[in-house]
Amino acid sequence: MSEIIRYEHVDISYYEKRVVQDISFAVQPGEILGIAGESGSGKSTLLRAAMGLLGRGGVVTRGDIWYGDKDLPDLPVKELRALCGSEMAMIFQSAGNSFCAIRTVGAQLWEMMQAHGKKDKVAFAEQARDILAKFGFASPGRILDSYPFELSGGMQQRVGVAAAMLLQPKLLLADEPTSALDVTVQKQVIEEMLLARKLFGTSILLVTHNIGVIRKMADEVLIMKDGACVEYGNTHEVMERPQSAYTKKLLAAVPCLRR
Numbered sequence: 001m002s003e004i005i006r007y008e009h010v011d012i013s014y015y016e017k018r019v020v021q022d023i024s025f026a027v028q029p030g031e032i033l034g035i036a037g038e039s040g041s042g043k044s045t046l047l048r049a050a051m052g053l054l055g056r057g058g059v060v061t062r063g064d065i066w067y068g069d070k071d072l073p074d075l076p077v078k079e080l081r082a083l084c085g086s087e088m089a090m091i092f093q094s095a096g097n098s099f100c101a102i103r104t105v106g107a108q109l110w111e112m113m114q115a116h117g118k119k120d121k122v123a124f125a126e127q128a129r130d131i132l133a134k135f136g137f138a139s140p141g142r143i144l145d146s147y148p149f150e151l152s153g154g155m156q157q158r159v160g161v162a163a164a165m166l167l168q169p170k171l172l173l174a175d176e177p178t179s180a181l182d183v184t185v186q187k188q189v190i191e192e193m194l195l196a197r198k199l200f201g202t203s204i205l206l207v208t209h210n211i212g213v214i215r216k217m218a219d220e221v222l223i224m225k226d227g228a229c230v231e232y233g234n235t236h237e238v239m240e241r242p243q244s245a246y247t248k249k250l251l252a253a254v255p256c257l258r259r
């Protein structure tokens, strides 16, 4: 199998109530799959299932999520934790919530790297400055020495994306990464994710309500409603010739956006 990740007939329940049913898709190396659809249709749940982040009450009840030859829902917690960050990284709507308020950004990133077995702090600092510079930060050293509250929400989100790339994961799971941002910063975060793909060949699974973001970024798109897939295919084709009534309605509700 050459795919980075493959979902096969996945059902997920919370407290025995099924919220995701029979979802199948695959993401190739360097490919971006956008997932859009109704609120509460299970988009975030799909991403969280890969990372083992469903929490108490959440279970993959059927199907497989293959990462290479590893079926993620069946993986022992320790093995899954080792993959998280180094192979698969996740970014959320607000990176600020993931940072601890009372320690510098640099200290927290170093802690993350240590958790993945890195021991050379000087090499880490150099790599962190290098990544931040690649992602367009003018003063990487200042960012690392900052406390999160010294950075704007948009800046925190941009740092979050760059930080996720420190371990050069093969797959980035992005859950509404732009929805809390103003339009200018949204564009910067989109550019950052596209740059991550260009620099590192990272595949991206992107959940968003923003069809404009899907048009701009995604090679393939999966549209969800009531826990099920109503449409899945090449983004351009789905946007130009949607087949399901729900996708047609969803696209009709979007103001005309340029690619």
Ligand SMILES: Nc1ncnc2c1ncn2[C@@H]1O[C@H](COP(=O)(O)OP(=O)(O)OP(=O)(O)O)[C@@H](O)[C@H]1O
Residues within 6 Å of the ligand: 014, 015, 019, 037, 038, 039, 040, 041, 042, 043, 044, 045, 046, 054, 055, 057, 058
């Ligand atoms: N921890 C949880 N416990 C119980 N039910 C949950 C939990 N998390 C999500 N759900 C339910 O699972 C369903 C899918 O939720 P999910 O957050 O995946 O949807 P979504 O498509 O990402 O929604 P949105 O677009 O509003 O973020 C919803 O009915 C939600 O209420």
